[in-house]
Amino acid sequence: MDAAQPLIYVHDFHMQFGAKKVIEGLSFDVARGETFGFLGSNGSGKTTTIRALLGIYRPTAGTLEINGKVFSDDYGARLGYLPEERGLYKKESVLDVMSYFGRLKGLSKQDAVEYSRQFLERVDLSDKADVRVDKLSGGEQQKVQLGVTIMNEPELLILDEPTKGFDPVNRRLLMDIIEERKEAGATVMMVTHQMEEVERLCDRIILLKNGRAEAYGTIAEVQNQFGGRTIRLKYSGVLPRSPHYAVVLQETNYAELSLEDSADEAEVLKELVLAGVVVRGFVAAKRSLEDIFIQVYGEAGGAQDGTATPAARGLRRKGR
Numbered sequence: 001m002d003a004a005q006p007l008i009y010v011h012d013f014h015m016q017f018g019a020k021k022v023i024e025g026l027s028f029d030v031a032r033g034e035t036f037g038f039l040g041s042n043g044s045g046k047t048t049t050i051r052a053l054l055g056i057y058r059p060t061a062g063t064l065e066i067n068g069k070v071f072s073d074d075y076g077a078r079l080g081y082l083p084e085e086r087g088l089y090k091k092e093s094v095l096d097v098m099s100y101f102g103r104l105k106g107l108s109k110q111d112a113v114e115y116s117r118q119f120l121e122r123v124d125l126s127d128k129a130d131v132r133v134d135k136l137s138g139g140e141q142q143k144v145q146l147g148v149t150i151m152n153e154p155e156l157l158i159l160d161e162p163t164k165g166f167d168p169v170n171r172r173l174l175m176d177i178i179e180e181r182k183e184a185g186a187t188v189m190m191v192t193h194q195m196e197e198v199e200r201l202c203d204r205i206i207l208l209k210n211g212r213a214e215a216y217g218t219i220a221e222v223q224n225q226f227g228g229r230t231i232r233l234k235y236s237g238v239l240p241r242s243p244h245y246a247v248v249l250q251e252t253n254y255a256e257l258s259l260e261d262s263a264d265e266a267e268v269l270k271e272l273v274l275a276g277v278v279v280r281g282f283v284a285a286k287r288s289l290e291d292i293f294i295q296v297y298g299e300a301g302g303a304q305d306g307t308a309t310p311a312a313r314g315l316r317r318k319g320r
């Protein structure tokens, strides 16, 4: 195994269903040990890409490899896959289902039962060990499924919306569990619509749009690509024109400025004061991923023509 070789490698991937082109030349890779956020609006092709990577779909064109090979059972790394469509045997007890999958994944019966009991305790389901799966709530079933997914300590975890449908407390618990796998050295590729999960867990991300990568890189790189730094300004006076920023939102005595890459916050403040602006509040912040997501998929261009996107309005509300 070549440690420098990415664990997941996708190059010029195309996927078409009938006349419908879903993916049109997608390329990315996932390095060993990194947590990779696979992001995109509903229907943008995330699940399709995962299915092609795992050999469930045959790609129309392109290369999709895990560990240097097209996926097959002996591709050479332990995989934990949490599919979008959850599927557990519903009429069996939780413990029976978990230990059955444990055996399938190569654990001894004793280890599978022990692991299952420990996991159920961790996710506050000890009292449900002997309950039939179909008597559990949706969130409880999902916890069990995540337990099954990680039970053989996978080196590669592919998680399709792992925290979908969870309340905030359980979402945090699930993120803790994923983070532990990451800290244990696992490579994680996860689909999520929760930007706070991305900011907490992901080393790099990709944003899929129209079958291609709209953005790809570390969170900081993507933030920079979309006008990295913003200043929220409370002021009176008239804002001078400046090569160092663009005004993306303006109201009475309040503005948001998007800084140019080379601009320095302190210099911008000095520039404002020298121009006679009375500065009452000056907060420098990175653009949130949620704001970027809405710009890419929602009211694209809204922030550029000076009208506020909902996210920009939210940013402003929080900042004031």
Ligand SMILES: Nc1ncnc2c1ncn2[C@@H]1O[C@H](COP(=O)(O)OP(=O)(O)OP(=O)(O)O)[C@@H](O)[C@H]1O
Pocket: 017, 022, 040, 041, 042, 043, 044, 045, 046, 047, 048, 049, 084
């Ligand atoms: N087997 C299939 N046959 C025809 N069309 C399909 C098939 N699988 C997926 N699609 C289409 O491909 C597009 C992408 O679907 P996909 O499930 O990959 O999106 P997604 O990004 O995972 O969405 P979501 O965030 O809603 O889960 C959709 O328009 C979907 O209808």
